[in-house]
Amino acid sequence: MKATVVDGVEVGTTLPVVAVRFTRERLVRYAGASTDFNPIHYSEHFAKQVGLPGVIAHGMLTMGAALRVVTTWVGDPSRVISYAVRFTRPVLVPDDADGVEVEFSGSVSAIDGSLVTVSIEAISDGRKVLGAARAEVDLGVRVPHRDREP
Amino acid sequence: MPITEAHAGRRYPPCDPYQVSAAKITEFVTALGDDNPRYRGESPMAPPTFAAVISAQAWDQLFSDPELELSLGRIVHGDQRFTFMRPLHAGDVVVATVTIDKVRVRSGSELISATVDIASRDGEPVCTAQATLAHSRKAAA
Numbered sequence: 001m002k003a004t005v006v007d008g009v010e011v012g013t014t015l016p017v018v019a020v021r022f023t024r025e026r027l028v029r030y031a032g033a034s035t036d037f038n039p040i041h042y043s044e045h046f047a048k049q050v051g052l053p054g055v056i057a058h059g060m061l062t063m064g065a066a067l068r069v070v071t072t073w074v075g076d077p078s079r080v081i082s083y084a085v086r087f088t089r090p091v092l093v094p095d096d097a098d099g100v101e102v103e104f105s106g107s108v109s110a111i112d113g114s115l116v117t118v119s120i121e122a123i124s125d126g127r128k129v130l131g132a133a134r135a136e137v138d139l140g141v142r143v144p145h146r147d148r149e150p
Numbered sequence: 151m152p153i154t155e156a157h158a159g160r161r162y163p164p165c166d167p168y169q170v171s172a173a174k175i176t177e178f179v180t181a182l183g184d185d186n187p188r189y190r191g192e193s194p195m196a197p198p199t200f201a202a203v204i205s206a207q208a209w210d211q212l213f214s215d216p217e218l219e220l221s222l223g224r225i226v227h228g229d230q231r232f233t234f235m236r237p238l239h240a241g242d243v244v245v246a247t248v249t250i251d252k253v254r255v256r257s258g259s260e261l262i263s264a265t266v267d268i269a270s271r272d273g274e275p276v277c278t279a280q281a282t283l284a285h286s287r288k289a290a291a
Contacts, residue, residue, distance in 0.1 A: 059227035084231035
Protein backbone atom coordinates (compact mmCIF):
# COMPACT_ATOMS: atom_id res chain seq x y z
CA MET A 1 0.00 0.00 0.00
CA LYS A 2 1.19 3.45 -0.83
CA ALA A 3 1.59 5.88 2.02
CA THR A 4 -0.52 8.97 1.56
CA VAL A 5 0.54 11.53 4.11
CA VAL A 6 4.21 11.36 4.82
CA ASP A 7 5.61 14.49 3.22
CA GLY A 8 5.62 17.37 5.61
CA VAL A 9 4.49 15.33 8.63
CA GLU A 10 6.33 16.42 11.73
CA VAL A 11 5.69 16.77 15.42
CA GLY A 12 3.20 19.59 15.76
CA THR A 13 1.52 19.04 12.38
CA THR A 14 -2.17 19.79 12.87
CA LEU A 15 -4.93 17.71 11.28
CA PRO A 16 -8.13 19.16 9.80
CA VAL A 17 -10.88 19.69 12.39
CA VAL A 18 -13.98 17.48 12.31
CA ALA A 19 -17.21 18.77 13.85
CA VAL A 20 -20.06 16.36 14.58
CA ARG A 21 -23.53 17.31 15.80
CA PHE A 22 -24.74 14.98 18.54
CA THR A 23 -28.54 14.84 18.61
CA ARG A 24 -30.89 12.43 20.33
CA GLU A 25 -31.41 10.85 16.91
CA ARG A 26 -27.70 10.15 16.63
CA LEU A 27 -27.69 8.57 20.11
CA VAL A 28 -30.57 6.29 19.14
CA ARG A 29 -28.78 5.33 15.93
CA TYR A 30 -25.57 4.62 17.84
CA ALA A 31 -27.41 2.58 20.48
CA GLY A 32 -28.90 0.37 17.78
CA ALA A 33 -25.68 0.12 15.77
CA SER A 34 -23.48 -0.65 18.77
CA THR A 35 -26.08 -2.66 20.74
CA ASP A 36 -25.30 -0.49 23.80
CA PHE A 37 -28.82 0.08 25.15
CA ASN A 38 -27.85 1.66 28.47
CA PRO A 39 -30.93 3.89 29.18
CA ILE A 40 -28.69 6.81 30.29
CA HIS A 41 -28.25 7.38 26.54
CA TYR A 42 -31.95 7.85 25.75
CA SER A 43 -34.03 8.30 28.92
CA GLU A 44 -33.92 11.63 30.78
CA HIS A 45 -35.90 10.13 33.64
CA PHE A 46 -33.48 7.24 34.02
CA ALA A 47 -30.34 9.37 33.64
CA LYS A 48 -31.48 11.67 36.46
CA GLN A 49 -32.34 8.72 38.64
CA VAL A 50 -28.71 7.55 38.54
CA GLY A 51 -27.38 11.03 39.29
CA LEU A 52 -26.58 12.35 35.80
CA PRO A 53 -27.63 15.86 34.77
CA GLY A 54 -29.48 14.44 31.73
CA VAL A 55 -29.11 12.15 28.74
CA ILE A 56 -25.45 11.74 27.82
CA ALA A 57 -23.77 10.45 24.67
CA HIS A 58 -22.18 7.01 24.62
CA GLY A 59 -18.49 7.42 25.41
CA MET A 60 -17.84 5.09 22.49
CA LEU A 61 -19.77 7.39 20.14
CA THR A 62 -17.49 10.27 21.13
CA MET A 63 -14.44 8.00 20.82
CA GLY A 64 -15.54 6.70 17.41
CA ALA A 65 -16.38 10.14 16.05
CA ALA A 66 -13.08 11.55 17.34
CA LEU A 67 -11.08 8.99 15.39
CA ARG A 68 -12.49 10.47 12.17
CA VAL A 69 -9.88 13.22 12.57
CA VAL A 70 -7.20 10.57 12.10
CA THR A 71 -8.85 8.22 9.59
CA THR A 72 -9.95 11.07 7.32
CA TRP A 73 -6.38 12.42 7.35
CA VAL A 74 -4.65 9.11 6.78
CA GLY A 75 -7.28 7.86 4.30
CA ASP A 76 -6.86 4.18 5.10
CA PRO A 77 -8.32 3.37 8.56
CA SER A 78 -6.45 0.04 8.65
CA ARG A 79 -3.30 2.03 9.39
CA VAL A 80 -4.57 2.74 12.93
CA ILE A 81 -2.80 0.27 15.23
CA SER A 82 -3.84 1.56 18.64
CA TYR A 83 -6.29 4.07 20.06
CA ALA A 84 -6.95 5.04 23.67
CA VAL A 85 -9.03 7.68 25.45
CA ARG A 86 -10.22 8.64 28.91
CA PHE A 87 -13.82 9.81 29.21
CA THR A 88 -13.28 12.84 31.42
CA ARG A 89 -16.62 14.64 31.07
CA PRO A 90 -19.98 13.43 29.78
CA VAL A 91 -21.40 14.99 26.59
CA LEU A 92 -24.89 16.19 27.51
CA VAL A 93 -27.28 15.96 24.58
CA PRO A 94 -30.41 18.14 24.89
CA ASP A 95 -33.74 16.94 23.54
CA ASP A 96 -34.09 19.51 20.77
CA ALA A 97 -33.44 19.84 17.05
CA ASP A 98 -29.91 21.21 17.47
CA GLY A 99 -28.44 18.84 20.03
CA VAL A 100 -24.84 19.78 20.75
CA GLU A 101 -21.83 20.13 18.49
CA VAL A 102 -18.63 18.29 19.38
CA GLU A 103 -15.46 19.57 17.78
CA PHE A 104 -12.53 17.22 17.26
CA SER A 105 -8.98 18.29 16.45
CA GLY A 106 -5.67 16.49 16.33
CA SER A 107 -1.96 17.07 16.08
CA VAL A 108 1.08 14.87 15.61
CA SER A 109 2.69 14.40 19.02
CA ALA A 110 5.36 11.77 18.26
CA ILE A 111 7.10 10.12 15.32
CA ASP A 112 9.06 6.88 15.53
CA GLY A 113 10.07 5.44 12.18
CA SER A 114 6.83 4.84 10.30
CA LEU A 115 4.74 5.17 13.49
CA VAL A 116 3.01 8.48 14.04
CA THR A 117 1.11 9.31 17.24
CA VAL A 118 -1.77 11.74 16.94
CA SER A 119 -3.12 13.46 20.06
CA ILE A 120 -6.80 14.23 19.77
CA GLU A 121 -8.89 16.89 21.51
CA ALA A 122 -12.66 16.82 21.80
CA ILE A 123 -14.54 19.95 22.85
CA SER A 124 -18.24 20.13 23.69
CA ASP A 125 -19.92 23.21 25.12
CA GLY A 126 -16.50 24.85 25.46
CA ARG A 127 -15.05 22.05 27.57
CA LYS A 128 -12.78 19.08 26.92
CA VAL A 129 -14.65 15.80 27.06
CA LEU A 130 -11.79 13.38 26.33
CA GLY A 131 -8.46 13.08 28.12
CA ALA A 132 -5.22 11.51 26.94
CA ALA A 133 -6.79 10.64 23.57
CA ARG A 134 -4.10 9.19 21.35
CA ALA A 135 -4.11 7.15 18.17
CA GLU A 136 -1.05 5.44 16.78
CA VAL A 137 -0.88 5.15 13.00
CA ASP A 138 1.57 3.14 10.91
CA LEU A 139 2.16 5.15 7.75
CA GLY A 140 4.01 2.26 6.14
CA VAL A 141 7.18 4.17 5.39
CA ARG A 142 9.69 5.82 7.63
CA VAL A 143 8.73 9.43 8.22
CA PRO A 144 11.66 11.75 7.68
CA HIS A 145 11.56 14.06 10.65
CA ARG A 146 13.88 16.87 11.40
CA ASP A 147 12.49 17.24 14.91
CA ARG A 148 15.01 14.76 16.19
CA GLU A 149 18.01 16.33 14.52
CA PRO A 150 20.26 18.34 16.81
CA MET B 151 -22.38 -10.67 47.47
CA PRO B 152 -21.52 -8.03 44.87
CA ILE B 153 -18.33 -7.76 42.85
CA THR B 154 -15.14 -7.57 44.92
CA GLU B 155 -11.37 -7.35 44.37
CA ALA B 156 -11.37 -11.15 44.52
CA HIS B 157 -13.07 -11.32 41.11
CA ALA B 158 -9.89 -10.07 39.43
CA GLY B 159 -8.58 -12.76 37.11
CA ARG B 160 -12.01 -14.22 36.34
CA ARG B 161 -12.12 -15.19 32.67
CA TYR B 162 -15.45 -15.97 31.04
CA PRO B 163 -15.98 -18.61 28.37
CA PRO B 164 -15.68 -17.32 24.78
CA CYS B 165 -18.83 -15.67 23.40
CA ASP B 166 -20.67 -17.18 20.45
CA PRO B 167 -18.85 -16.42 17.17
CA TYR B 168 -19.70 -12.98 15.79
CA GLN B 169 -19.95 -12.45 12.04
CA VAL B 170 -19.18 -8.91 10.87
CA SER B 171 -21.75 -7.86 8.26
CA ALA B 172 -21.77 -5.06 5.69
CA ALA B 173 -25.21 -4.01 6.95
CA LYS B 174 -23.98 -3.60 10.53
CA ILE B 175 -20.92 -1.64 9.34
CA THR B 176 -23.26 0.69 7.41
CA GLU B 177 -25.44 1.23 10.50
CA PHE B 178 -22.36 1.91 12.60
CA VAL B 179 -20.68 4.42 10.25
CA THR B 180 -24.02 6.17 9.66
CA ALA B 181 -24.30 6.67 13.43
CA LEU B 182 -20.76 8.10 13.49
CA GLY B 183 -21.49 10.24 10.42
CA ASP B 184 -18.39 8.76 8.79
CA ASP B 185 -18.33 8.66 4.99
CA ASN B 186 -14.88 7.09 4.54
CA PRO B 187 -15.15 5.07 1.28
CA ARG B 188 -13.31 2.12 2.89
CA TYR B 189 -16.45 1.41 4.93
CA ARG B 190 -18.63 1.08 1.79
CA GLY B 191 -18.77 -1.01 -1.35
CA GLU B 192 -18.20 -4.68 -2.06
CA SER B 193 -15.92 -5.73 0.81
CA PRO B 194 -16.17 -2.99 3.41
CA MET B 195 -13.74 -2.63 6.28
CA ALA B 196 -15.23 -2.13 9.74
CA PRO B 197 -14.10 1.12 11.40
CA PRO B 198 -11.55 0.54 14.18
CA THR B 199 -14.00 1.30 16.99
CA PHE B 200 -16.45 -1.27 15.59
CA ALA B 201 -14.62 -3.52 18.04
CA ALA B 202 -16.90 -1.89 20.63
CA VAL B 203 -19.88 -3.77 19.16
CA ILE B 204 -18.08 -7.05 19.78
CA SER B 205 -16.82 -5.92 23.21
CA ALA B 206 -20.37 -5.06 24.27
CA GLN B 207 -21.38 -8.66 23.61
CA ALA B 208 -18.58 -9.86 25.90
CA TRP B 209 -19.36 -7.29 28.62
CA ASP B 210 -22.92 -8.64 28.70
CA GLN B 211 -21.45 -11.69 30.39
CA LEU B 212 -20.41 -9.49 33.32
CA PHE B 213 -23.82 -7.84 33.53
CA SER B 214 -25.62 -11.15 33.42
CA ASP B 215 -23.37 -12.82 36.02
CA PRO B 216 -25.68 -12.85 39.08
CA GLU B 217 -22.73 -13.10 41.42
CA LEU B 218 -21.40 -9.65 40.44
CA GLU B 219 -24.74 -7.83 40.97
CA LEU B 220 -24.00 -5.34 38.19
CA SER B 221 -26.59 -3.33 36.34
CA LEU B 222 -25.90 -1.87 32.88
CA GLY B 223 -27.87 1.29 33.69
CA ARG B 224 -25.43 2.08 36.51
CA ILE B 225 -22.33 1.74 34.36
CA VAL B 226 -20.36 4.74 33.06
CA HIS B 227 -17.41 4.17 30.75
CA GLY B 228 -14.19 5.50 32.32
CA ASP B 229 -11.55 4.76 29.72
CA GLN B 230 -10.97 2.60 26.69
CA ARG B 231 -7.92 1.33 24.84
CA PHE B 232 -7.85 -0.66 21.61
CA THR B 233 -4.84 -2.44 20.14
CA PHE B 234 -5.45 -3.55 16.58
CA MET B 235 -3.52 -6.50 15.14
CA ARG B 236 -5.45 -6.46 11.88
CA PRO B 237 -8.56 -4.73 10.51
CA LEU B 238 -11.99 -6.40 10.44
CA HIS B 239 -13.93 -6.79 7.21
CA ALA B 240 -17.49 -7.82 6.37
CA GLY B 241 -17.65 -11.61 6.46
CA ASP B 242 -15.02 -12.04 9.19
CA VAL B 243 -16.06 -14.29 12.04
CA VAL B 244 -14.51 -13.51 15.42
CA VAL B 245 -14.78 -14.70 18.98
CA ALA B 246 -14.61 -12.40 22.03
CA THR B 247 -13.43 -13.46 25.47
CA VAL B 248 -13.64 -11.16 28.49
CA THR B 249 -11.41 -11.20 31.56
CA ILE B 250 -11.82 -9.11 34.72
CA ASP B 251 -8.35 -7.62 35.31
CA LYS B 252 -8.89 -5.54 38.41
CA VAL B 253 -11.66 -4.38 40.72
CA ARG B 254 -11.43 -1.37 43.01
CA VAL B 255 -14.26 -1.03 45.51
CA ARG B 256 -15.08 2.49 46.69
CA SER B 257 -17.89 3.57 48.94
CA GLY B 258 -20.97 3.22 46.78
CA SER B 259 -19.16 2.33 43.58
CA GLU B 260 -16.79 -0.08 41.90
CA LEU B 261 -14.16 0.51 39.23
CA ILE B 262 -13.86 -2.54 37.01
CA SER B 263 -10.98 -3.00 34.58
CA ALA B 264 -11.67 -5.64 31.98
CA THR B 265 -10.01 -6.84 28.78
CA VAL B 266 -11.85 -8.26 25.80
CA ASP B 267 -9.67 -10.38 23.52
CA ILE B 268 -11.06 -10.59 20.01
CA ALA B 269 -9.63 -13.38 17.87
CA SER B 270 -10.42 -15.36 14.75
CA ARG B 271 -11.95 -18.79 15.22
CA ASP B 272 -8.45 -20.20 14.73
CA GLY B 273 -7.24 -18.13 17.65
CA GLU B 274 -5.38 -15.50 15.61
CA PRO B 275 -5.53 -12.25 17.65
CA VAL B 276 -7.48 -9.46 15.94
CA CYS B 277 -7.94 -6.78 18.61
CA THR B 278 -7.54 -6.24 22.33
CA ALA B 279 -10.05 -3.91 23.97
CA GLN B 280 -9.26 -2.78 27.51
CA ALA B 281 -11.79 -0.74 29.46
CA THR B 282 -12.43 0.72 32.87
CA LEU B 283 -16.09 0.79 33.80
CA ALA B 284 -17.42 2.71 36.79
CA HIS B 285 -20.43 1.08 38.43
CA SER B 286 -22.45 3.05 40.95
CA ARG B 287 -24.20 1.04 43.59
CA LYS B 288 -27.79 1.79 44.46
CA ALA B 289 -27.98 3.46 47.87
CA ALA B 290 -29.40 1.15 50.52
CA ALA B 291 -33.02 2.04 51.21
